[in-house]
Amino acid sequence: MVSDSLFRLEDFSIEFDGVPVVDRLSIEIRPGETLALVGESGSGKSVSALGALGLLPGNARVSGGRWLEDSDLDRLSQRQWQALRGGRVGFVFQEPMTSLNPLHTVGKQIGETLRLHQGLSGRAARDRTRELLTQVKLPRPDELLDAWPHQLSGGQRQRVMIAMAIANDPVLLIADEPTTALDVTVQQEILALLAELRSAYGMGMLFITHDLNLVRRNADRVCVLYRGREQETGPVEQVFTTPRSEYTRTLIDAEPSGRAAPLKQRDTLLEAHDLSVNFSRPKRLFSRRPSPFVAVHPLSFTLSRGETLGIVGESGSGKTTLAMAVLRLVRSQGEVHFDNERLDTLTGTTLRKARRRFQVVFQDPYGSLSPRLPVSEIVSEGLRFHHPELSESEVNHRVQVTLEEVGLPQDCASRYPHEFSGGQRQRIAVARALILEPELLILDEPTSALDRSVQKQLVELLRNLQQKRGLSYLFISHDLAVVRAMAHRVMVLKDGRVVEEGRCEEVLGAPQTAYTQALVDASVLTVQSG
Amino acid sequence: MPRLSLSPIARRRLAVFRHNRRAWVSLWLFLVLFGISLLAELIANDKPLVMRYDGQWYAPLLVDYPDMEFGGFLPTRADYHDPFTQQQIAEHGWALWPVIPFSYQTLDMQMRRPSPSPPDSRHWLGTDDQGRDVLARVIYGFRLSVFFALVLTAGSLLLGVVFGGIQGYFGGKTDLIGQRLTEIWSGLPVLFLLIILASFVQPNLWWLLGIMLLFSWLGLVDVVRAEFLRARNLEYVRAAKAMGLPSRLIMWRHVLPNAMVATLTFIPFLFTGAITTLTALDFLGFGLPPGSPSLGELVAQGKNNLQAPWLGITAFVSLSVMLSLLVFIGEGLRDAFDPRHIQFAPSASPTAPTATRMTPNGQ
Numbered sequence: 001m002v003s004d005s006l007f008r009l010e011d012f013s014i015e016f017d018g019v020p021v022v023d024r025l026s027i028e029i030r031p032g033e034t035l036a037l038v039g040e041s042g043s044g045k046s047v048s049a050l051g052a053l054g055l056l057p058g059n060a061r062v063s064g065g066r067w068l069e070d071s072d073l074d075r076l077s078q079r080q081w082q083a084l085r086g087g088r089v090g091f092v093f094q095e096p097m098t099s100l101n102p103l104h105t106v107g108k109q110i111g112e113t114l115r116l117h118q119g120l121s122g123r124a125a126r127d128r129t130r131e132l133l134t135q136v137k138l139p140r141p142d143e144l145l146d147a148w149p150h151q152l153s154g155g156q157r158q159r160v161m162i163a164m165a166i167a168n169d170p171v172l173l174i175a176d177e178p179t180t181a182l183d184v185t186v187q188q189e190i191l192a193l194l195a196e197l198r199s200a201y202g203m204g205m206l207f208i209t210h211d212l213n214l215v216r217r218n219a220d221r222v223c224v225l226y227r228g229r230e231q232e233t234g235p236v237e238q239v240f241t242t243p244r245s246e247y248t249r250t251l252i253d254a255e256p257s258g259r260a261a262p263l264k265q266r267d268t269l270l271e272a273h274d275l276s277v278n279f280s281r282p283k284r285l286f287s288r289r290p291s292p293f294v295a296v297h298p299l300s301f302t303l304s305r306g307e308t309l310g311i312v313g314e315s316g317s318g319k320t321t322l323a324m325a326v327l328r329l330v331r332s333q334g335e336v337h338f339d340n341e342r343l344d345t346l347t348g349t350t351l352r353k354a355r356r357r358f359q360v361v362f363q364d365p366y367g368s369l370s371p372r373l374p375v376s377e378i379v380s381e382g383l384r385f386h387h388p389e390l391s392e393s394e395v396n397h398r399v400q401v402t403l404e405e406v407g408l409p410q411d412c413a414s415r416y417p418h419e420f421s422g423g424q425r426q427r428i429a430v431a432r433a434l435i436l437e438p439e440l441l442i443l444d445e446p447t448s449a450l451d452r453s454v455q456k457q458l459v460e461l462l463r464n465l466q467q468k469r470g471l472s473y474l475f476i477s478h479d480l481a482v483v484r485a486m487a488h489r490v491m492v493l494k495d496g497r498v499v500e501e502g503r504c505e506e507v508l509g510a511p512q513t514a515y516t517q518a519l520v521d522a523s524v525l526t527v528q529s530g
Numbered sequence: 531m532p533r534l535s536l537s538p539i540a541r542r543r544l545a546v547f548r549h550n551r552r553a554w555v556s557l558w559l560f561l562v563l564f565g566i567s568l569l570a571e572l573i574a575n576d577k578p579l580v581m582r583y584d585g586q587w588y589a590p591l592l593v594d595y596p597d598m599e600f601g602g603f604l605p606t607r608a609d610y611h612d613p614f615t616q617q618q619i620a621e622h623g624w625a626l627w628p629v630i631p632f633s634y635q636t637l638d639m640q641m642r643r644p645s646p647s648p649p650d651s652r653h654w655l656g657t658d659d660q661g662r663d664v665l666a667r668v669i670y671g672f673r674l675s676v677f678f679a680l681v682l683t684a685g686s687l688l689l690g691v692v693f694g695g696i697q698g699y700f701g702g703k704t705d706l707i708g709q710r711l712t713e714i715w716s717g718l719p720v721l722f723l724l725i726i727l728a729s730f731v732q733p734n735l736w737w738l739l740g741i742m743l744l745f746s747w748l749g750l751v752d753v754v755r756a757e758f759l760r761a762r763n764l765e766y767v768r769a770a771k772a773m774g775l776p777s778r779l780i781m782w783r784h785v786l787p788n789a790m791v792a793t794l795t796f797i798p799f800l801f802t803g804a805i806t807t808l809t810a811l812d813f814l815g816f817g818l819p820p821g822s823p824s825l826g827e828l829v830a831q832g833k834n835n836l837q838a839p840w841l842g843i844t845a846f847v848s849l850s851v852m853l854s855l856l857v858f859i860g861e862g863l864r865d866a867f868d869p870r871h872i873q874f875a876p877s878a879s880p881t882a883p884t885a886t887r888m889t890p891n892g893q
Contacts, residue, residue: 327772355774368765372537372787381783382773416538432769 005067006031006204007052007172012064014044014051014228022048022228024064029172029204034195036207036219036236038251040451041422044228045208049174053089054081069171087117090165090203092194094177096157100149106133107145110164117168132163136193154315155186159193166197173198176208183314184478184522191218210451212251216240224248254453256485258460260308260504261467263488267305269472270326270358270440274298275334277318277325277496295321296496298334305439306466308473310487310504312480312519318496319476323442326474327360339439356386359433363445365425369417369432376413379403379432386436402435403428407461423454427461434465442474447482459485480523484508492516543866553862560855567673574666576636577610578625585623611639630654632663634670634823646831646838656840658831664841668848670823675852678739679804685743686800690750691786691793697751698758698789699781705755716748728816735818742807746800753796757789764788791867798860802853809849825849 007029014022022044029035037045051062052073066073068088076084085091093099101109110129114120120128126145133141136159149157158178165173175194179187195218198205207219215222215236222239224231224247231245243249276299278292296318303309311319325332328343328351336343338358346354362368369378380399383390390398399413406427417425426446433441443462447455459482465471477483483490483504490507492500492515500507500516511517548554571591572579581588583600590610597604601618608615610625619625632638632653638661641647645661655664697708724741727733761767762785770780811817812826825845832842 329768329771352774352776355772360769360772362765362769364765368769370766370784370787371539373783374537381770381775385773385775385779418538429769432773436773 004030006033006069007206008065008067009048009052010065010067012048012052012066013062014047014056015061015063017059020228021060022051025223025225025228025230027223027230027233029206031171031204032199032202033221034198034205034207034219036209036215036222037225038209038212038215038222039225040210040251040453042227043225045210045225046176047228048225049176049206049208053085053174055085083117086113086164087168088171090168090170090173092158092161092165092173092175092178094180096154096161096181099161100157102149105145106147106149106152106160110160110167113164113167128167129163132167133160135166135197136160136163138163153186154182155190158182158186158190162190162193162197166201166203169201170203172204172206174206174208177210178207179214180209180211185314185518187214188522194218212240212452224251250453254451254456256447256452256456256459256482258463258485260463260486260488263304263307265304266307268302269305269307269339270303270474271300271335271337272302272326273300273335273337275300275322275325275332275336277321277330277332294496296325296332299498301491301501303440303472303474305472306470307489308466308475308487310483310490311474311476311493312478312483312490313493314478314519316495317493319493320444321496322493323360323444323474323476327358327442328355353386356382356436357438358440358442359436359438360442360444361426361429361433361446364449365422365429366449368429369425371417374414374416375403375420375428378417378428379413379435382432382436398435399431402431405434405465406431421454422450423458426450426458430461430465434469437469438471440472440474442476444476445478446475448477448479455482462486480508480520492519547862547866550862550865552858553865556855556858557862560852560859563672563852563855564676567669567676570666570669570673573628574630574632574634574663574669575628576631576633578619578627581619581625582623583619611636613640630663630666630669632666634667635662635821636666637661638663646835646841648838649840655844656838658828658841659835659838664828664844667823667828668825668844671825671828672848672852674735674818674823675805675808675825678735678808679801681739682742682746682804683797683800685739686747686750687793687797689743689747691754691789693747694751694754695758695781695786695789698755699762699777699785701759701762705759709755712748712751716745718745720745724811724816732819733817735822738808738811738817742804746804749800750793750796753792754789757792758785761785761788795860795864795867798856798863802856802860805849805853805856 005028009025009027012022012025013020025048027035027037037048039045047056050056051060052066054062054073054076056062068084100106107126107129110132111120111125114125114128129145130141133144138144138156138159144152144156144160149160152160162178173194178194179190182190191214194205197203207215209215219236221234222236223233224239224245226247231247232239232243234244239248240252243252275296276294277296278294280292281290283289299322301309311322313319321330324330326336328346332344334344338354341354343354373381376396376399379402380395383395383398396413400410403412404410408424408427408431412420412424412428417428420428430446446462447458450458462473463486466473473486475483475486487504489502490500490504491498492507492513494515500511500513507516508520511520566573575591577590579589579591581590588595588599590608594607597606597608597615600608600615601622602608602612602615610616610619611631638645638653638657641657641661645657646659647653647657647661649656653663653665655668658664658667693708693712697705720741724733724738727737727741731737758781764784767780767784770784775783808817808824809826809829812824813830814826815830817826818824825848828841828845829849832838832845835841
């Protein structure tokens, strides 16, 4: 069969032990084109790509037609498959931290694909590797040839992965969420690089992502998946301006919207003076202890009752460390006043008693709930400790009320965390904090592990709770869209220093520093307004 | 009444364990054997279970009766194997004997052959070189070994988890000092200590247990410490800290269940290790006091009496069956706790994206 398409799936279905995961998907990629496969987690987008290339475990059943150029992929032998993967098809995965082998140097890992597919070895392989590293715009390629993966940053590792993927001049590049684990400013660079390489090599690209805004900027055509079913396919502009399916419309609308309700009065709850965090570095034998690493440089801020202070920055900017310092979970210098009491001098039992008043919700909804306890235990644990005088029925009643307040179904108290979706788990984490009736809630990237539509729901929930209970939030995020929907004021951190600070609208609307400008540019805000 | 409720993880592990036929069968076999050996007094004893004599009921198993009760003239404990006593009992009533009418230290005085005598209908597995019934000794020896291993494992578990947990949870200086101390402690030679001990006290079961316990927990410390080190930075542990829970509660409720996976996997090896050590000490003669029903002593007898192969064969078979069963159980436990062996439950359908569900209140 001859056609101008590079890669084609026809009525492609995947089942796991009889459970259909992908249902009759048909897509087509032409040379030099980027097709985006979009959907929320669990929609079957990664599975489709893996299944098309025969990379699924044994209990998966694949049916339907799949073609790469003019070879029928169903008829390939094991050996032909091996030649195809990494040869004519290149892969870039999501997690740059784990997709490189930590025990081999960068040069060796790229060299391996060259040796396997092109038979290059020794000097020839090394020269080609250097060339590839230059192509993916890594600085100092000669040094990086002998670097270990741990010496590289996330963005650099992803570049190495891309170098490996294009090493054998593939006709098709499959990029599975290639930028999800990276900072927003780095994301842009990686995507630009991918686009450049694609047009330079005339490759087709299958770009798998959950982020519609990336699609809008970086793809030619888009295919929207929902529970393994194709919702609609078409040119990007068409899908975004006139979405045909209901689901696509909700996805596009899922941007967190609204603003924080204006404050009625200012009544300071939390105040930090010259708060800083240092981590001492290990001391070598017979040498002076090196100067400590300053994670957070001395900074001051205040937070009123009922107010949300957004703390924004990329990874490594010290925003989580700052939160841990306020929570007294890491050692810090400087003064913290909470409701006109010194918090930083409390110790032992007094500190533990005081903790009831400031609670935290963490980023990872999967890691922050103990998998061995039912939800009722998780939520009631703090209450039982801080209020031992409550009877069993009173505790249960409080648990029920709190779970209702965060919008969880009635029957969930006796169930275990693994039975819930990410968004629901985050609600459980919020319930665990709320049941203690805190005055301050520290939210450490509470939405970043969730799908957009779930983020929107959670943001609304948090805003409602703030209204109802007069809670103060310290809201940490790298996602400016969420911050804009939540915060009254914003503090931008870079390398542990405050870069910019002020009212949310002003900072995000008219950034004063280049760094904030870059963050705003890289995030979705400009696309939305444009 | 709180009903027995297992967390879903525990239920899945149990299912994996049951799915492993070999481990499951081994577990039952071992439990049956241990159950039998727990009833050793009812199965192998040199006293009748119940007796009727002159219209009176007697329970020699529970009460020591003097010889005079049964027509003898000695005020000492009756010897029910004595032909005279037996004749008296046959004349005045009856006696219900255990299946094996010998205890582990009964010397059979009525043997027709020199000891060690080969297996026959009287001694199913023959007698050892002092004329004691081998089967009875194996049953009692099995129980003693398992009991020893159980107590030793429980003790090591307690010590290992406490020390490892404290080191791992607090980390820093506590960990550093604790690690160095355990390293020094583990440098002490256990075997020599036992041999030295044997020269100035008569070592009994409790002495041996005590000395072994001083050292056997060291292996667990590293495992538990590593697990605690890992778990103390988990987000739900930090959340518990932020909630103001005291350290002991966090360790008990949140960290320990994590560490138990590695620890439980370790238990079967502690168990078999304890049995092997006890056997080895008995074999060398530094173990339990003479006369105790010990499998190690049986091994030694087998070695000394090569002309009586039933001694060596019995010792070999009983030890190898016991250890193999334990190893199979351990293997099953390890697999059950290995996350790679737990397949995704078929009921876990892919989570539905929530976007469509939110449309009504989203607008």
